[in-house]
Amino acid sequence: xxxxxxxxxxxxxxxxxxxxxxxxxxxxxxxxxxxxxxxxxxxxxxxxxxxxxxxxxxxxxxxxxxxxxxxxxxxxxxxxxxxxxxxxxxxxxxxxxxxxxxxxxxxxxxxxxxxxxxxxxxxxxxxxxxxxxxxxxxxxxxxxxxxxxxxxxxxxxxxxxxxxxxxxxxxxxxxxxxxxxxxxxxxxxxxxxxxxxxxxxxxxxxxxxxxxxxxxxxxxxxxxxxxxxxxxxxxxxxxxxxxxxxxxxxxxx
Ligand SMILES: NC(=O)c1ccc[n+]([C@@H]2O[C@H](COP(=O)([O-])OP(=O)(O)OC[C@H]3O[C@@H](n4cnc5c(N)ncnc54)[C@H](O)[C@@H]3O)[C@@H](O)[C@H]2O)c1
Numbered sequence: 001x002x003x004x005x006x007x008x009x010x011x012x013x014x015x016x017x018x019x020x021x022x023x024x025x026x027x028x029x030x031x032x033x034x035x036x037x038x039x040x041x042x043x044x045x046x047x048x049x050x051x052x053x054x055x056x057x058x059x060x061x062x063x064x065x066x067x068x069x070x071x072x073x074x075x076x077x078x079x080x081x082x083x084x085x086x087x088x089x090x091x092x093x094x095x096x097x098x099x100x101x102x103x104x105x106x107x108x109x110x111x112x113x114x115x116x117x118x119x120x121x122x123x124x125x126x127x128x129x130x131x132x133x134x135x136x137x138x139x140x141x142x143x144x145x146x147x148x149x150x151x152x153x154x155x156x157x158x159x160x161x162x163x164x165x166x167x168x169x170x171x172x173x174x175x176x177x178x179x180x181x182x183x184x185x186x187x188x189x190x191x192x193x194x195x196x197x198x199x200x201x202x203x204x205x206x207x208x209x210x211x212x213x214x215x216x217x218x219x220x221x222x223x224x225x226x227x228x229x230x231x232x233x234x235x236x237x238x239x240x241x242x243x244x245x246x247x248x249x250x251x252x253x
Pocket of ligand 1: 017018020024041043047061086087179187188213
């Protein structure tokens with residue numbers, strides 16, 4: 001084993017969906033820095049182009065559109081590493097939630113993930129290798145009022161990826177989830193705008209702060225690379241200790 005190259009991705013094609021913002025953007029840049037050929041896909045093509053710059057390829061893709069996913073397979077396969085980050089949250093209590101809001105969150109967070117795994121997993125299985133990386137959340141494990149549907153999709157995504165790991169493992173394809181804690185991106189801008197809310201979240205974790213999106217990139221590179229060649233069906237927490245620490249009380253010595 002050449003350990004100096006353990007995380008290198010030379011010769012691999014990585015497709016990052018959600019690459020126009022936040023964690024997806026940093027994932028795309030980190031995968032490219034390790035030698036991968038990276039396609040930066042997003043519904044927002046201008047944002048994908050901003051990530052891609054002149055070195056990477058930008059690609060317009062709305063993952064809510066089944067036909068567009070099929071076309072992406074035709075145009076982009078072979079894909080060795082699939083990373084998808086696109087997700088949405090409607091923070092509202094269950095009694096206030098509408099059926100339309102439920103459908104909107106589930107369609108993007110769960111159904112689109114299902115369609116992407118099916119679409120790109122097939123070619124990976126035929127070729128006998130591949131790494132599928134989806135984004136769950138601390139909300140897949142711990143909740144608070146207002147997280148119902150988002151939390152359900154993030155727990156559901158873990159089970160979807162575990163099943164993909166079970167079904168595609170014999171064909172050499174790995175599937176894993178990353179579960180971030182609180183990360184400063186446009187998705188959490190509503191929280192950052194409220195100092196009490198922002199600080200409460202910072203204090204919940206062991207590290208006492210929020211993450212920057214670049215701090216998720218290492219987990220993506222790891223799971224994409226041969227460093228994780230025996231890692232599948234796992235959930236990698238990158239949450240600053242959020243799910244490790246109870247946090248209700250700090251007992252006196
Ligand atoms: N930010 C956090 O604190 C946090 C915490 C836990 C989990 N996560 C998870 O990490 C992932 C990434 O989050 P983020 O904060 O980087 O999000 P983000 O909102 O910054 O970026 C999401 C990207 O997805 C794109 N997108 C949205 N709908 C799309 C569609 N239909 N088709 C294609 N692209 C679409 C958006 O244009 C955007 O570029 C999400 O799955 C999120 O649930 C984030």
